[in-house]
Amino acid sequence: MTFLIAVAGKGGVGKSTVSALLVRSLSHKGTMLAVDADPNSNLGQKLGTDVPGTIGGVREGLLSKQGQLPRDMSKQEYLKIKLKQILAEGDTFDLLTMGRPEGPGCYCYVNNLLRVFVDQLMDSYDHVVIDNEAGMEHLSRRTSKSMDLLVLVSDPTQVGVGTAVRLSDLADELDLKVGRKLLLINGVRPGDEDRASALAETSGLPFHLLHDDDIVRKASFSGTPLKGDEPLANELDDIIPSLFPSSRRRAG
Ligand SMILES: Nc1ncnc2c1ncn2[C@@H]1O[C@H](COP(=O)(O)OP(=O)(O)OP(=O)(O)O)[C@@H](O)[C@H]1O
Ligand SMILES: [Mg+2]
Structure with missing residues (x-):
């Protein structure tokens, strides 16, 4: 069974x-x-x-090739092959990059096919993590799968938490199927924990605090990838067991 985590929040908060x-x-x-x-x-x-390509690029590629596919190749086959090509396959994880959303015009058929393929692809993994743009409106067009966990990231500000709450409400309004929601207040400075917790309480959502991490910030400055051994990574590791339902935790 795939466990799908979607990450959303205001711009620049650490999604x-x-x-x-x-x-x-x-x-x-x-x-x-x-x-x-x-x-x-x-x-x-x-x-x-490295990102070998995007879903947006595949869609544009097919549309620009209208009528020029090899005779014996259907659109389905073409999209399936292309989707495989743009999947970055790593040692411990694979990466799928969505790229630009569809522009104006009727791309419904292609989009529906792509959504089915993306859903099928997701089904073949134990865990899926979706990093979203600041809004969430596009998500339902890209996958019809339900989210087991919606992680709402915020900075320790009222505006950030307000946005997280709005996104949480939006998920309900859009009828996105969400198992559980969790608020992460990210970038908390030492000594500010009580204030950050009080702010998080106002959301009514279950929450955890994540501290400001100089190593993460420096990695961003230099464009260095995150290795997973940063203090912030250790903090996240500690809360990972609580992300899963208790039945799954017992099962290991
Ligand atoms: N806990 C933290 N401590 C220090 N810096 C952080 C922390 N979390 C994120 N950052 C830094 O904040 C900046 C924004 O982070 P990130 O790109 O993850 O945000 P985002 O929400 O994905 O932004 P966008 O809305 O643009 O996609 C980056 O420079 C990142 O390194
Ligand atoms: Mg981002």
Whole structure:
């Protein structure tokens, strides 16, 4: 059974950082697919993985080839082959990059096919982590799968937590199927824990605090991938068992 985690939140609060570290950590616990669903893709860079192509590129490629596919090749076959080519296959995880969303025009048939393929692909992994753009509106168009866990990342500010709550409500309004929700207050400075916790309490969501991490920030400055041994990674490791339902924890 695939366990799907979607990561969402306000711009710049650490969604991709948290996603990359979740990927690093969970990739030791089974097969892992990382999905970069932000058109401004940078999960590959945070994971140190080259991105051979994007779903958006595959869609554009097919549309520009209308009528020029080899005679014996259906659109389905073409898309299946291309999807395999753009999947970055690593030692401990694979990475799928969504790229640009569809532009105006009727791409419904192609999009539906792609969604079916992406859903099937996700089904073949133990864990899937989806790093989203700041909004979540595109998510339901990209997969019809239900999320086991929606991780809402916020900075320790009222605006960040307010956005997390709005996204949580939006998930309900969009009828996204979400198992559980968790708020992560990221970038808390030492001494600010009580204030951050009080802020998190106002959301009504279960939450954890993650501290400001100089090593993570420096990695970003230099464009160095996250290795998974940073203090922030260790903090996330500690809360990983609580991400899963207790039945699964007992099963190991
Ligand atoms: N706990 C932390 N301590 C220090 N720096 C952090 C921490 N978490 C994230 N950062 C830094 O904050 C910046 C934004 O992080 P990140 O790119 O993960 O945010 P994002 O929410 O994915 O942004 P976007 O909305 O642009 O996709 C990066 O420079 C990252 O290194
Ligand atoms: Mg990001």
